[in-house]
Amino acid sequence: MSEFQPLIDQLFREEVLRTRAMSPEERMQLALDLSEANLAWSHGNGDPELIRRMRLLRDADDRRYYGPPVPRL
Amino acid sequence: MTVYEVVHRVLDVLEADERPLDYIMVGAMAVARWGFPRSTSDADFVLAAPGAVVDEMLSRLPGEFQVEEQARMELFTGTMRWVVDVKGTAFKVEVFLQGNDPHHQAEFARRCRQRIPVLNREAWIPTAEDLIIQKLRWARPKDIQDIDAILRVQSSTLDFPYIEKWCDQHGTRALLEELRRSIPPDL
Numbered sequence: 001m002s003e004f005q006p007l008i009d010q011l012f013r014e015e016v017l018r019t020r021a022m023s024p025e026e027r028m029q030l031a032l033d034l035s036e037a038n039l040a041w042s043h044g045n046g047d048p049e050l051i052r053r054m055r056l057l058r059d060a061d062d063r064r065y066y067g068p069p070v071p072r073l
Numbered sequence: 074m075t076v077y078e079v080v081h082r083v084l085d086v087l088e089a090d091e092r093p094l095d096y097i098m099v100g101a102m103a104v105a106r107w108g109f110p111r112s113t114s115d116a117d118f119v120l121a122a123p124g125a126v127v128d129e130m131l132s133r134l135p136g137e138f139q140v141e142e143q144a145r146m147e148l149f150t151g152t153m154r155w156v157v158d159v160k161g162t163a164f165k166v167e168v169f170l171q172g173n174d175p176h177h178q179a180e181f182a183r184r185c186r187q188r189i190p191v192l193n194r195e196a197w198i199p200t201a202e203d204l205i206i207q208k209l210r211w212a213r214p215k216d217i218q219d220i221d222a223i224l225r226v227q228s229s230t231l232d233f234p235y236i237e238k239w240c241d242q243h244g245t246r247a248l249l250e251e252l253r254r255s256i257p258p259d260l
Contacts, residue, residue, distance in 0.1 A: 009257075015109075016225045016260060024106050029191045031105030034112035036076040039164055 074137055076164050080116050081192050083166055086133045087118065094130060095121035097184050098196045099169075099204075106187055107201035108222030115165040121181050124153060127168060131155060138166070176206060176239055201227050202236050209245040217252070224256055 019027065074082075080102075087096050097103070100117030120127055131140045137160040145154045151174075157166040171177050180203040187198045199207070201223050208216035224231070240246040 013257075013260065019109055019222075019226050020228075022110075025188055025190050027105045027110045028102060028187065028189050030110035031101055031113065032076055032080070032189075032191055034110060035101070035114070035164070038112040038114070039076060039162060 074159055074162055074164075076116075076162075077192060079159050079162070079164055079166060081194070082135055082138070083116060083118065084192070084194060084196055086130055087120075089133070092130075094126070095171075095181060096197055097181065097199050099199060100167075102196075103198045103204055104219045104222065106198055107204060108219055108226050114163060115167050117167045117169065119169045119171050119177075121171040124170060127153075127155060127170065131157065131168065137161065176203070176243070179203070179239075180207065201230075202232050205231070205236055205249075206239045206243070206245075209240060209248055210243050212245070212248060220252055221255070224252060225260055228260065 022030070080098075084098075087094050097119050098116070099119055100115065101111055101113035102116065105111070120130070122130070131138075134140075134157065139158045139160065141156045141158070145156065152170040152172045154170075155168040157168065159165065171181065180199050183200050183203060184197045185200055186195050188195045205220050205223055208220050236249065237246060240249045
């Protein structure tokens with residue numbers, strides 16, 4: 001087991017609890033918002049706050065499956 | 074056209090008063106209802122209708138929607154798939170035909186109505202149990218991630234006898250149990 005596994009598990013647990021606390025409507029809205037932000041981002045514009053949330057979620061997703069991000073030198 | 078407008082326009086046609094169609098919205102939107110919200114580059118719909126009706130339905134979409142001329146045979150689902158490009162955006166719409174499979178029939182019979190406030194309307198989506206059953210059959214990496222998310226978020230609210238019944242028929246029970254075991258008991 002990676003030394004980071006307990007941290008990954010903890011981050012994931014927090015994400016699950018946050019998601020459970022959202023209503024179904026909020027979750028579907030967030031999926032649409034993230035998709036719109038992703039699309040706007042790919043066109044070189046978009047709501048900076050949504051793009052920030054999308055990056056955070058994507059990074060959380062990366063950590064979940066591939067471990068913590070490796071600092072770039 | 075925004076993602077919201079794309080989904081809205083498709084629902085307008087699917088739920089037109091004069092010709093409402095039997096459909097379910099699947100993919101990331103359905104997963105978001107039951108599991109983790111994630112971004113997507115397409116909106117997916119399954120229609121319980123003959124191919125000719127799908128062609129007619131697609132022809133009623135606004136002019137910005139450009140349907141690829143040839144419907145494709147979808148290997149994963151074993152049905153037909155229509156890909157619709159939307160002018161001015163990379164976001165796509167994909168329309169699948171409902172299969173003849175008994176579970177596909179059950180999935181439609183159990184579908185549920187979900188309100189989507191940002192669109193100010195409702196849409197039909199599959200239940201969490203039917204999403205899990207279908208995704209266990211596909212079992213691509215993203216399907217496994219989606220199942221894992223739904224199991225964690227919905228937890229003990231799921232109708233496991235129903236899921237197990239279909240998994241036994243599909244030969245996917247071992248994978249279901251493996252995924253259930255991977256979830257901490259206190260979650």
